[in-house]
Amino acid sequence: MSHIKVELKKEDVAKLKEICKSFNNKPGELINVLHQAQTHFGYLPAEVQEIIARELNISVAKVYGVVTFYTFFTMIPKGQHPISVCTGTACYVRGAENVVEELKRALNINVGETTPDGKFSLSCLRCVGACGLAPVVMVGEKVYGRVSPDGVADILKEYE
Amino acid sequence: MAKYKSHLLVCGGTGCRASESDAVFESLKAAIAEKGLEQEVQVIMTGCFGFCERGPIVKVLPDNTFYTQVKSSDAAEIVAEHIIKGRKVNRILYTDPKTKEHISDSKHMGFYKKQIRIALRNCGVINPENIDEYIARDGYQALGMAFEMGPQAAIDLIKKSGLRGRGGGGFPTGVKWELALQNKADQKYVVCNADEGDPGAFMDRSILEGDPHSVIEAMTINGFCIGASKGLIYIRAEYPLAIQRLKIAIGQAREYGLLGKDILGSGFDFDLELRYGAGAFVCGEETALIHSMEGDRGEPTFKPPFPAQSGYLAKPTIVNNVETFANVPVIFLKGVEWFTSIGTEKSKGTKVFALAGKINNVGLIEVPMGITLREVIYEIGGGIKNGKKFKAVQTGGPSGGCLTEKHLDTPIDYDNLIAAGSMMGSGGMIVMDEDDCMVSVAKFFLDFTVEESCGKCSPCRIGNKRLYEVLNRICEGKGTMEELDRLRNLSQVIKDTSLCGLGQTSPNPVLSTLDNFYDEYLDHVQNHKCKAGQCKALMNYVIDPEACTGCTLCARVCPVNAISGERKMPHFIDTTICIKCGACMEKCKFNAISIQ
Incomplete structure (x- = not known):
């Protein structure tokens, strides 16, 4: 993962320190700190994790362990328009898998990847609670319901 | 509060918002304003009505009219016809699928007839962002009753009600509370488990979005019963609307003195904090949840000690699910006798x-x-x-x-x-x-478990992976009879030896499909057939020469040129080239292509 080298700007480092400080630099607040750091940076590269570890006085291994444990945290930058396909059971039985396949084909990336131009990233998530509209695809915050493989092209077109 | 002649309730649940109920809400408000009816008709955005299939839902009170699939362009007509002239807009009323008649009153809809709403009593009824509406429906009265009864009597009431944990395990709630009361400590905690991770379940989210105060009230009662002054709500970060409404509700409760110091003059202090989950299914297990709240990886630990003895920061902690909490205030208000009259002998409510x-x-x-x-x-x-x-x-x-x-x-x-x-x-x-292949369904759930296993104990980490691999081979037609036996044996070992509830129950989808659909497994293994037509490796697309007109459409859409045939003559699919994408079958106008 460390192949993505990130130069952190001075103000980014200051922001990180500020986030840690707002939680009194308590090790028990690690997950809250990571949530805010990810909101700020969009993802959690190794450099960010190192600073958090130093500020909370815990090992980088511990921070990395927590980041990789939870699917919400990511070390790869998401695309400008992150696409998430719901693969909860309701969406699964109504054909979400075929929608994932079509998206993979249309974007030419795998699940968990970002297109080379940084425009789209593709991920699967578990149940957004809109089972009545299954299968469901989210682009950013927008929810698309009753999506069929044929409808994928139309959705992508909206973001071109 | 102002007195309104009628109310327009717009569903603000996630399902309806995804079909743009926000816009419907704004259009209705605009239409009401245009007719100058703001003093007589109130437009409210409520929690989920439950009938997500036909969203967005708009309900008109007092006559209970239930409009389905409402668009913002319908707003003007609803106001002009229904509100002003008193004529219902038949076009968007619910139609009974059997009798084809319009049903205007939601009480007569098949969907609602057999339901009894206790945990969802306020969802789709009140504005979740206004504490006054909750109070108007007897909100926070149960808290006052608990204060009068005292902790032990209040716990006895919950015990007698037979309420069991709604998060999955079904452990008696009152017994849990009593255990925490008996454990003496300088600090105790009440935790609400709102880390709903079960794919295909969204009741906790709907309760938090539609009626957050019922959970806040119940947690305060719980805190009073066991002597805890702090409560934590562990909620999925993926539920932004629920988080927002909880924050509003907590703020309003503090303002009214229903959270904070000396609540209702009882001398009891209690306050709430939110903690965010980060997408780990195993965190629904209470010990894992507690570790996650402490900032660690959400890995479960062995019980005992139970959280009620030693939980968050090693202090006695009660973890209850959202739906369990939502039941608590009603039991105080309506009594044990009423609650126990609903349900079966050992499962009440x-x-x-x-x-x-x-x-x-x-x-x-x-x-x-x-x-x-x-x-x-x-x-x-x-x-x-x-x-x-x-x-x-x-x-x-x-x-x-x-x-x-x-x-x-x-x-x-x-x-x-x-x-x-x-x-x-x-x-x-x-x-x-009939179109669902049960082997694939078992595989789907195992795929989930493999991904969500925390990896701490080997039966779950390795065993489930092996189960998944065997299921995958069966779906590809490469399974053997010995492997069917191995599936069952391995499942039993994982059940018996895993550390936590996730591992102990993860083989259930395999075992239950083996028990109930053994024929289907046999069909996959012995005949290399998937009757439901879901296992791609076992399917062959075939053209019926009788029905084929030789229009050549299928040959043109085939991405790998596997279809050959003269114009106006029956075509043929070469199964060695075919990638089974199904494009030909979708395009054929004569239903000549089938899966065998």
């Missing part, structure tokens, strides 16, 4: 289910314990979609199992579901029809 899959009325339902699957699927759910044949219903999510036709008349409660090889779980209920 109601259960909320997220009914989804191949069913006509997808939605959130709350039914008395003891109702049969048949009533749920055919009366509330309106039967199977597209007139297909019912095959199975999956309950309990990745920890549960599949129930079949022979279980349709079994009364649903905690114990009966376990006896049938499934479990209550958090209440996902996914209906499947």
Whole structure:
């Protein structure tokens, strides 16, 4: 993962320190700190994790362990328009898998990847609670319901 | 509060908002304003009505008119016709699928007739962002009653009610509370588990979005009963709307002195904090949840000690699920006798289910314990979609199992579901029809478990992976008879030796499909056939020479040129080249292509 080298700007480092400080630099607040750091940076590269570890006085291994444990945290930058396909059971039985396949084909990336131009990233998530509209695809915050493989092209077109 | 002549309730649940109920809400408000009726008609955005299939929903009070699939362009007509002239807009009323008649009053809809709403009592009724509306429906009265009764008497009431944990396990709630009361400590904690991770279940989210104060009130009662001054709500970060409404509700409760110091002059202090989950299914397990709140990896630990003895920061901690909490205030208000009159001998009250899959009325339902699957699927759910044949219903999510036709008349409660090889779980209920391959369904759940296993104990980390691999081989037609036996043996070992509830229940989807659909497994292994037509490796697309007109359309859409044939002559698919994408079958106008 460390192949993505990130130069952190001075103000980014200051922001990180500020986030840690707002939680009194308590090790028990690690997950809250990571949530805010990810909101700020969009993802959690190794450099960010190192600073958090130093500020909370815990090992980088511990921070990395927590980041990789939870699917919400990511070390790869998401695309400008992150696409998430719901693969909860309701969406699964109504054909979400075929929608994932079509998206993979249309974007030419795998699940968990970002297109080379940084425009789209593709991920699967578990149940957004809109089972009545299954299968469901989210682009950013927008929810698309009753999506069929044929409808994928139309959705992508909206973001071109 | 101002007195209004009528109310327009717009569903603000996630399902309806995804079909743009926000815009409907704004258009209705604009239409009311345009006619100068703001003083007489109030437009409110409420929590989920449950009938997600036909969203966005708009309900008109006092006459209970239930409009479905409302668009913002309908707003002006609803106001001009219904509100002003008193004529209902038939076009968007719910139509009974059997009688084809418009049903205007939601009480007469099949979907609602058999429901009893306790946990969902305020969802779709009140504005969740206004504490006054909760108070007007007897909100925070139960808290006052608990203060008068004292901790032990209040716990006894919950014990007598027979309320059991709605998050899956079904542990008696009152017993749990008593254990925490008996453990002396300088600090205790009350935790609400809102880390709903079961794919296909969204009741906790709907309660938090539609009625956050009922959870806040119940947690305060719980804190008073066990002597805890702090409460924590552990909620999924993926639920932004629920988080927002909880924050509003907590702020309002503090303002009214219902949270904070010396609540209602009782001398009791209690306050709430939110903690965010980060997407780990195992964190629904209470010990894992507690580790996650402490900032660690959400890995479970061995019980005992139970959290009620030593939990968050090693202090006595009660962890209850959202739906369990939502039941608590009503038990105080309406009494034990009323609550125990609903349900079966050992499972009292109601259960909320997220009914989804191949069913006509997808939605959130709350039914008395003891109702049969048949009533749920055919009366509330309106039967199977597209007139297909019912095959199975999956309950309990990745920890549960599949129930079949022979279980349709079994009364649903905690114990009966376990006896049938499934479990209550958090209440996902996914209906499947003849087109669903049960081996693939088992594989789907194992895929989930493999991904979500925390990796701490080897039976779950390695065993589930092996189960998945065997299922995958069977779906590809490479399974053997020995492997079928191995599936069963390995499942049993994982059940017996895993550390936590996730591992101990993860083979359930395999075992229950083996028990109920053994023929289907045999078909895959011995005949290399998948009758449901879902396992791609086992399918062949075939053109019926009688029906084929030789239009060449299929040959033109085939991405790998596997179809050959002269114009106006029957075509032929070369199965050695075919990648089974199904494009030809989709395009054929003469239904000449089938899967064999």
